[in-house]
Amino acid sequence: MKKQLVMGIAVLAIATGVTFANGQGETTAASTKTKQEITFWNIATENPDKMIMDYTVDKYNKRTDTDYTVKEVPTQNDSYKEKIIIAMSSGQCPDMYTSWSGGPMNEYIESGFAQPLDDLVKNSDLPDKLMPAALAQASYNGHIYAIPVLNVALSGIFYNKEIFAKYNLQVPKTIGELEKDCDVLVAHGIIPFALANKTKWTGSMYFMNLAARKGGLEPFRKAVAGTGTFEDECFIYAGQKIQEWVKKGYFPEGVNSLNEDDGQARQLMYQNKAAMTCNGSWYTGNFQTDSKEFYKKIGWFAFPALEGSSADASIQIGTIGDQFISFNCTGDKLKAAFDCISHYADEDSIKLMVENGKIPPVKDVSQYLTDPVTKSILAAASKASSVQLWYDQYLPPAVAQTHLNTCQELFGLTMTPQEAAAKFEASMKEYLASK
Secondary structure (H helix, E strand, O other), X not given: OOXXXXXXXXXXHHHHOOOXXXXXXXXXXXXXXXXXXXXXXXXXXXXXXXXXXXHHHHHHHHHOOOOEEEEEEEOOHHHHHHHHHHHXXXXXXXXXXXXXOHHHHHHHHHOOOOOOOHHHHHOOOHHHHEOHXXXXXXXEOOEEOOEEOOOEEXXXXXXXXXXXXXXXXXXXXXXHHHHXXXXXXXXXXXXXXXXXXXXXXXXXXXXXXXXXXXXXXXXXXXXXXXXXXXXXXXXXXXXXXXHHHHHOOOOOOOHHHOOHHHOHHHHHHHOOOEEEXXXXXXXXXXXXXXXXXXXXXXXXXXXXXXXXXXXXXXXEEEEEOOOEEEEOOOHHHHHHXXXXXXXXXXXXXXXXXXXXXXXXXXXXXXHHOOOHHHHHHHHHHHHOOOEEOOHHHHOOHXXXXXXXXXXXXXXXXXXXXXXXXXXXXXXXXXXXXXX
């Protein structure tokens, strides 16, 4: 029997009146049809992700000779995270769903909402196609529980080459050089970083990168294991630097009220009001979809090194495979669902992804890339000594939420770096004590 996820979210569902379509209900409703539906929840509400996800599903539905068809239910990013937890907390779950792997995926597995895929993967051509690092991020306790499909996603800095040229700015190699560029931009009335932090995970990008450049990944891993602390100097440094940058005007006014899901950060870039933004490499697709002309102005660089730090500056933050698809079904339905998802690694799907700014997590992806921005991102991923999964996906959900909340408080200057670090650490300790 599957366990319910106990996160207090069920109470939230009642309080907010959130409703959802669950896989069981839709399957029952479809049972009278010739074909049964496989319900597939994802976050592909906008192009290019929507077009890419639709392409393979539509192709499967037209060609399948099984008793199943796949029905997508896309939901906007932040609403999706809440919706999937509510569904599982109610003891129900769609047949297929996306996640970012890490801590939440592990909890879904432990709650019984994901099937091990070892035999299906072994008997398919996916081991020859997919990057081993991507399958590693899709695994838990030695078993594969998800299929990585969409993108090699790194956190890095997109910049407007025309603005950089106008003010004679160079691509920075260090954080000190980055700050000098930012000071020039502020002096000319340009916002250095477009950021919409109502969604919180966007501000976390800066925190994670700053902490990694100060201390590498060891402090984070020790803090998660309980042998270290989130009050380590690298996390204090990240909080201090964020607040220093807020006070120096490196971010937009009212940054915590701007919504990433509404594209408000990108709008600042399009209007030439902001010169840079630190975000996931999926932004290449967003820029291309919104305006191919504007995309010609865009360059990309990895988060710069910190002067005087011994931390390995090749370390990157991100995922090798985002999104990851898990399966909450068995028997013939599982085989049909797996067959559908396997086609995301077909050549025509790979080409579609690349044409739309993605870097699919396949071994031979470099032969498909011609765009200089995506080639830069793949080069950084290839050279990285390690890729740290996003904190809000790696950490247990309750601790991840504390991180996001305290990070937003840092941007709002309503909590000191020391207070934020102490609250972060207390949340981690509480989780570890509950295990």
